[in-house]
Amino acid sequence: MSNPRSVMLTEEQIEAQSEVPTEEQSVVPTEEQIEAQSEVPTEEQSVVPTEEQIEAQSEVPTEEQSVVLTEEQIEAQSKVFNDPIHGHIKLHPLLVKFIDTPQFQRLRNIKQLGGNYFVYPGASHNRFEHCIGTCHLAGELVKLLKRKQSGLNIEDKDVLCVQIAGLCHDLGHGPFSHMFDLKFLPSFPDVRKWTVSYCIKISQHEKGSEDMLRYMINDNNLQEEAETKYGLRISPDKTAPGKDFQFITEMIKGPSGNDKTYKGRDVDKHFLYEIISNERNKVDVDKWDYLARDCHHLGLKNSFDHIRFMHHLKVLEVDGVRQICVRDKEASNLYELFHIRSKLHLSAYQHRTKISVETMICDAMKLANNHIKYCGRDGTEYTIAQCVNEPSAFIKLTDHVFHEILHSKIDCNAMRDAKKILERIQKRNLYQCMGTKKLTGTSDEVNIIIYFANNKYYFFHKFRKNLIKSHRCHTFEPPNDGAVDKLIVFSE
Structure with a gap:
């Protein structure tokens, strides 16, 4: 059977079909037509909405009337961030709402590595960018699982909740990150409400993150935005929290209640709790981001490939429980994750000069604790340690406390001693x-x-x-x- 002959148009035919209309063919509107089309509506024709119509259009939709945005609308309202580690990151508009709050912006003033900035000049990165990076990786992983395994029944709400948890997991960090909850707070057991048993619990800034998240939602009216536009139930009420709020906080700080069981999602979706903070094996996106980010800013090589590792993950049922599992051929890559973590502890996190600087800052903060105070929303003043009990005061407590002590005009023995310690740090007399x-x-x-x-x-x-x-x-x-x-x- 012969192939049909192809018909090639000549240049003349192409030119003829693309000709501009001639003067006879072109239709030029008359002056009367132009005037008729541009007429301003008369007073009788113009429609002015009544007060009732204006009020009806401005009403907040009820739960039954709530409008969930379409994918096209969400895409149009998303925002792109240029991150030095992950490149261009596109974030959901609700996540942008969370970022654009005083509670989250506070993280710009909390050093990721605390006293390491006094050892490594490049270690100037903050909790702000780490939280955005963790949010990005959490979203990438849960979306990947959703595409690869439709039987997991991962919904869009689940994806958004996982991203919010990644974004807000470090809201509770105090000045100089872990120095605050691991070195400073243990000296004040009477106000250390974050800790249940400090000799067993490693760090309880996660409890502070829950408190700050609840404060953030209430202070910025995020509950209405999340419910009416995206269908999330994030009521932060302590007695009857929304199911999605409970899910988010459980991903950050673990299960609540005496029975230590997860209540935010059914057991078939408990594998989602392993994405942000994996209590089963400590392999989670939080670690992936801070290892890559810390290596980048410290000038060290990161030998763990989190992108490759992510693509070899799969949810399997192990001993009757769904878990996130990794291919056997990724064993060497997994080893590199813990190897680089060990290297960072030896080279940076436990650097003896960093330990010395943080101890000096901690000593100065202890001396100044009763003299440097922050006001809560009710006007009550709180000491540095007491701020953990009041989010509206804690939001003001950042690394700036170093200079608040150093340049304070309060004149007493304790403050003079605190200033001397910080002056020694500035002169490198450690x-x-x-x-x-x-x-x-x-x-x-x-x-x-x-x-x-x-x-x-x-x-x-x-x-x-x-x-x-x-x-x-x-x-x-x-x-x-x-x-x-x-x-x-x-x-x-």
Whole structure:
């Protein structure tokens, strides 16, 4: 069977078909037609809405009348952020509403690595960009699972809740990040409401994140926006919280209640709780972002490929429970995740100069605690430590407390001593490390202890099987069981 002959138009034919209409063919409207089309409506023709119509159009839709935006409308209202780690990030318009609040903007003034900025000049990044990066990775992962495994029944509301949790998971960080909740707050047990059992719980800034999220929603009327436009139930009421609000806070701080069970989503969707803060194996998007971001700003190489790792994840049923699992061929990449984390702890997070600087800042804040105060919304004044009990005061507490103490006009012995400590930091006259000594360890959990001249011992972190498992700080008496690996002595 022969192929049909193709018909090629000549240049003349093409030109003929694309000709501009001739003078005879063109239709020029008359002056009467132009005037008729441009006439202004007469008083009888003009329609002026009545007061009732204006009021009806401006009414807030009820729950039954709520209008959920279409995908096209959401796409049009989304915003693009240029991130140095993940490139161009497009965020949902509701996420932008959360970002454009005083509670979230506060994170611009909280250093991600605290005292490391005094050691690594590039470590100037803040919690603000880390939270946006975590939100992005959380969205990418949950959307990937939704596309690959439709049987998981992941809804758009689930995706948005996971992204909000990633965005708001660090709202509760205080000045200099972990220095505040791991070093400063333990000195004030009477106001440390974030901690249940401090010797067991590593960090409770997550509890502060829940408090700040509740304050953010109420203070910026985000509940109405989320419910009417996107169908999210994020009522922050403590006695009867919205189901989606409960889901978001559980992803940030874990299950609530004495039974320690998740209530925000049914058991078939409990794998979603492993995305932001994975209590099962500690592999989560929060870690992916801060490892990549910290390496970038510290000038260290990141050997973990989170993009490749993400594409090899799948939800499987293990022992009757749905879990996020990874392909066996990604074992070496997974090893790199914990290897680079261990490297960062040794090179940066536990750097002895960083420890010295943070200890000095902490000592200054303790001395100034009763003199530097912040007003809550009711006019009550709160000390630095008491701010954790009142979000409207805590929102004012950032790394700026360093200069508030340094330039304070309050004249008393405690403030003078606090200023002297901070002036020493500026002149690089730091607490000096006098040396380290290896001791005999009798346990697979080996502790590092840092000793300062004020005869206090700081339980700083522990090793388990040569990999750093957790990070703590607590004042306590020297242990008698010999489970000490290293003694670092500092002198003021």
